[in-house]
Amino acid sequence: MNYNWNWHIFWEASPDGSGTYLDVLLNGLQWTLATSLSAAVLAFFLGSIVGVMRTTPSRALRAFGTAYVELFRNIPLLVQMFLWYFVLPELLPTAMGNWVKAMAPPWASFFPAVACLAFFTSARVAEQVRAGIESLSSGQRLAGLATGLTLTQTYRYVLLPVVYRIITPTLTSELMNVIKNSSVALTISLVELTSATRSMQEFSFQVFEAFTAATLIYVFINIVVVIVMRILEKKTTIPGFFSGKAEEPSTE
Amino acid sequence: MFSDFDFDVIQRSLPYLFKEGMTFTLELTVCAMIGGIILGTLLAMMRLSKYRVLSAPAGMYVNLTRAVPLLLVIFWCYFLMPYVCGYVLHRLYLVSPSAVGDTLVDLFGYQVKDGQPVQIGAFASTLVTFTLFQAAYYCEIMRSGILSVSRGQEGASYALGLNYWQSMFYVILPQAFRNMLPVLLTQTIILFQDTSLVYVLSITDFLGAASKVAQRDGRLVEMYLFAALVYFAICLVLSYGVRRLQRRIAIVR
Numbered sequence: 001m002n003y004n005w006n007w008h009i010f011w012e013a014s015p016d017g018s019g020t021y022l023d024v025l026l027n028g029l030q031w032t033l034a035t036s037l038s039a040a041v042l043a044f045f046l047g048s049i050v051g052v053m054r055t056t057p058s059r060a061l062r063a064f065g066t067a068y069v070e071l072f073r074n075i076p077l078l079v080q081m082f083l084w085y086f087v088l089p090e091l092l093p094t095a096m097g098n099w100v101k102a103m104a105p106p107w108a109s110f111f112p113a114v115a116c117l118a119f120f121t122s123a124r125v126a127e128q129v130r131a132g133i134e135s136l137s138s139g140q141r142l143a144g145l146a147t148g149l150t151l152t153q154t155y156r157y158v159l160l161p162v163v164y165r166i167i168t169p170t171l172t173s174e175l176m177n178v179i180k181n182s183s184v185a186l187t188i189s190l191v192e193l194t195s196a197t198r199s200m201q202e203f204s205f206q207v208f209e210a211f212t213a214a215t216l217i218y219v220f221i222n223i224v225v226v227i228v229m230r231i232l233e234k235k236t237t238i239p240g241f242f243s244g245k246a247e248e249p250s251t252e
Numbered sequence: 253m254f255s256d257f258d259f260d261v262i263q264r265s266l267p268y269l270f271k272e273g274m275t276f277t278l279e280l281t282v283c284a285m286i287g288g289i290i291l292g293t294l295l296a297m298m299r300l301s302k303y304r305v306l307s308a309p310a311g312m313y314v315n316l317t318r319a320v321p322l323l324l325v326i327f328w329c330y331f332l333m334p335y336v337c338g339y340v341l342h343r344l345y346l347v348s349p350s351a352v353g354d355t356l357v358d359l360f361g362y363q364v365k366d367g368q369p370v371q372i373g374a375f376a377s378t379l380v381t382f383t384l385f386q387a388a389y390y391c392e393i394m395r396s397g398i399l400s401v402s403r404g405q406e407g408a409s410y411a412l413g414l415n416y417w418q419s420m421f422y423v424i425l426p427q428a429f430r431n432m433l434p435v436l437l438t439q440t441i442i443l444f445q446d447t448s449l450v451y452v453l454s455i456t457d458f459l460g461a462a463s464k465v466a467q468r469d470g471r472l473v474e475m476y477l478f479a480a481l482v483y484f485a486i487c488l489v490l491s492y493g494v495r496r497l498q499r500r501i502a503i504v505r
Binding site for chain 1: 316319320321322324327328331332445451452463473476479480487491
């Protein structure tokens with residue numbers, strides 16, 4: 001192939017003056033992790049609330065939960081990203097919209113990106129929480145209520161602790177998804193890993209070195225996430241209870 | 253807040269949005285789905301093979317593809333494909349200069365030059381990207397589909413004297429497809445949503461068209477809300493269809 005490989009490029013200075021090209025990529029990695037981890041934490045709580053709503057006896061709460069999930073699942077992530085970044089500031093009251101638009105550069109794309117990823121992922125977490133709750137025998141809920149716990153207490157002390165253990169494998173792949181999905185934030189000019197790779201490619205013309213490095217970093221993150229979640233899964237297993245292997249959809 | 257809403261811009265651009273944009277999106281979705289399912293099924297058969305030379309590369313391919321974001325794969329293919337095609341064409345050309353060279357000129361008007369990168373159209377480039385990327389996901393679905401067919405069926409077809417390919421095509425795969433049809437279709441809805449990412453290559457898919465109109469007329473709010481509404485309506489209808497299908501199939505078992 002007619003291509004000049006130059007693997008030393010990572011140690012050469014990048015023209016934007018922030019250090020070497022390697023620093024550019026690592027800086028992108030930081031933003032990828034910051035964005036996706038904050039989105040993941042928000043999505044975990046939001047998703048749990050909505051997932052629980054979908055299993056409560058209240059019809060209104062169930063309907064709200066269903067509408068929420070359908071809304072965020074059926075619009076492409078990129079379109080949602082545009083809605084948060086371009087459309088939302090226009091629909092807010094003028095003063096607030098102007099304040100959003102006047103935010104300093106990284107934050108003006110960081111916050112919409114986090115919000116977008118959090119809501120997008122929360123719909124998927126909600127589905128998993130709901131499926132987890134529905135997979136428990138109804139006796140658990142009834143027993144909880146029969147011992148005099150309120151509905152909230154039943155969820156908090158009886159159902160959810162078991163559900164989270166069941167869905168740890170699917171939450172692991174969801175965590176991976178949110179990290180991968182954070183690359184979509186490059187369209188709203190957040191300089192995360194994929195975007196940093198693109199800028200390195202544009203400045204240095206070393207396309208394939210840059211993309212190879214980014215691929216390796218993503219694979220590395222993937223491995224770390226899987227290992228950490230596996231340790232977490234082992235730590236939280238209840239001895240003598242099920243092994244937490246319920247229908248694991250291949251996350252090796 | 254909707255007082256200065258301009259519905260006219262949507263109406264004016266409808267032909268452009270659907271004739272150019274949506275056509276591209278749908279063509280890409282359908283072609284990538286067919287290619288992805290075929291390649292994915294082959295990969296699944298490889299992954300389940302008892303020969304490590306087949307199962308190991310397939311497993312590596314699937315795990316690698318699933319570890320990287322689709323956007324990165326889109327960029328990879330966009331930049332790598334011209335080089336790979338140039339290289340392959342040059343190699344073919346060296347094997348038989350007259351035959352290959354003439355065919356290429358006849359078909360594409362392309363003159364082979366010493367392994368130079370080849371210009372590849374946007375559609376071809378994205379089609380290859382989505383086929384390769386989705387194949388990894390379809391592979392995992394087909395793998396569990398094949399595993400869902402009881403092992404006795406495989407044994408029975410061998411006992412009847414069918415060979416591997418015959419037992420796969422006449423016995424195992426038809427049942428695997430049937431079992432996995434709802435999941436395959438759900439994955440296709442995800443593929444349909446993911447095609448919007450070709451926006452980053454400035455291709456005029458549905459979202460690309462909407463975004464071009466939005467930026468030309470300075471009507472970001474209207475166009476993006478409309479795009480979201482269209483995607484939402486299509487995906488909602490499709491996913492309800494899949495759910496109904498799932499219920500109908502479930503009765504049979």
